[in-house]
Amino acid sequence: MYKAIFTDIDGTLFKDDLTIGRETVRALRKASDNGLRIILSSGRYITGMRRAQEQLGLPVIYAAINGALIKDGDTYLREIRIDGETYTRAAAYLKGKVSSLIAFCETRYALEADDEWYNLQTRICGDDGVRMDITDGEDVFRATGEWPYKILVKDNDREKSWRLMEETRAIVGRRGTVISSSWNNFEILPSDVDKSDAINIVSEYLGIKAEETIAFGDWDNDAGMLSAAGCGIAMANGSERAKKAAAFTTLSNNEDGIAHALLHLGII
Numbered sequence: 001m002y003k004a005i006f007t008d009i010d011g012t013l014f015k016d017d018l019t020i021g022r023e024t025v026r027a028l029r030k031a032s033d034n035g036l037r038i039i040l041s042s043g044r045y046i047t048g049m050r051r052a053q054e055q056l057g058l059p060v061i062y063a064a065i066n067g068a069l070i071k072d073g074d075t076y077l078r079e080i081r082i083d084g085e086t087y088t089r090a091a092a093y094l095k096g097k098v099s100s101l102i103a104f105c106e107t108r109y110a111l112e113a114d115d116e117w118y119n120l121q122t123r124i125c126g127d128d129g130v131r132m133d134i135t136d137g138e139d140v141f142r143a144t145g146e147w148p149y150k151i152l153v154k155d156n157d158r159e160k161s162w163r164l165m166e167e168t169r170a171i172v173g174r175r176g177t178v179i180s181s182s183w184n185n186f187e188i189l190p191s192d193v194d195k196s197d198a199i200n201i202v203s204e205y206l207g208i209k210a211e212e213t214i215a216f217g218d219w220d221n222d223a224g225m226l227s228a229a230g231c232g233i234a235m236a237n238g239s240e241r242a243k244k245a246a247a248f249t250t251l252s253n254n255e256d257g258i259a260h261a262l263l264h265l266g267i268i
Contacts, residue, residue: 011218027259048125063198100154105146196224
C-alpha cells in the first residue's frame with residue numbers, strides 16, 4: 001500500500017502554462033483524503049513552490065532546492081547550503097557567459113539577467129527577485145537576508161549550456177553537484193545533494209518505507225528520486241534519463257499524467 005506521493009513541479013505537476021490540470025488537482029486531493037501525504041519535490045525555492053500548494057489546496061511537505069532544503073511547516077528536516085568557495089568559483093566562471101544567473105535562497109532569490117529573462121523568472125516563480133551581481137554569496141545574503149542554497153544557470157543555447165555544464169562540473173569537482181533540470185538550464189548544488197535524498201529523509205520522518213512511496217518527475221534531476229521511490233513514474237514529456245529510471249511512463253504534464261497514473265495504480 002502506498003502512503004506518500006512525491007511530485008516534481010515544472011514539467012510534471014504544472015502544465016506548460018504554470019497551472020495544474022483539473023483532473024490532477026482532483027486526483028491528488030482524493031489521494032490526500034485517502035491518507036497519502038503529498039510532497040512537492042522541486043528545484044524551486046520555498047516561495048516559488050507555494051503557488052503549486054495554493055492551487056492544490058492541500059497540506060504538503062516541501063522538498064526544495066532538489067532536496068537540499070526539506071521542510072514540513074516550521075520543521076526543518078534538512079538544510080544544506082552550497083559551500084561558499086564553490087559558489088564563488090562557479091559564479092565567477094559563469095558570469096557573462098550565460099543569459100541568466102540566479103541564486104536561490106529559502107524564500108527569496110537574486111538574479112542577474114536582461115529584462116527578457118528577468119520577466120520570465122518572475123512569471124515562473126510568482127514573485128520578484130533582487131536584481132544584482134550574484135557572484136559573491138555574502139552580497140546575496142546582505143540583499144536578501146538569506147544565504148544561497150544553489151545557483152541556477154539559464155541559456156537557450158543548448159549546445160553552449162551543455163558545454164558549460166561539463167566545464168563547471170570540472171571546476172566544482174566533489175565540492176558540489178552539477179545537474180540539469182530542463183533543456184535550457186543547469187544547477188550548481190551542494191555536494192551529494194539529490195532528490196532521492198528526500199525519499200529517504202521524508203519516509204523516515206513519516207515512519208514509512210521508501211517502497212511505500214510514489215514519485216513523479218520529468219527530467220534528469222528527477223532520475224534519482226524515480227529510482228528511489230517504490231514506484232517511479234516519468235512523464236511522457238520527460239527526458240530519456242528520467243524515463244529509464246522510472247517503472248513506467250504516464251501521459252504528459254499537459255494531459256493530467258499524474259491523475260492518469262494514480263487511476264492506473266488504483267490510488268483513486
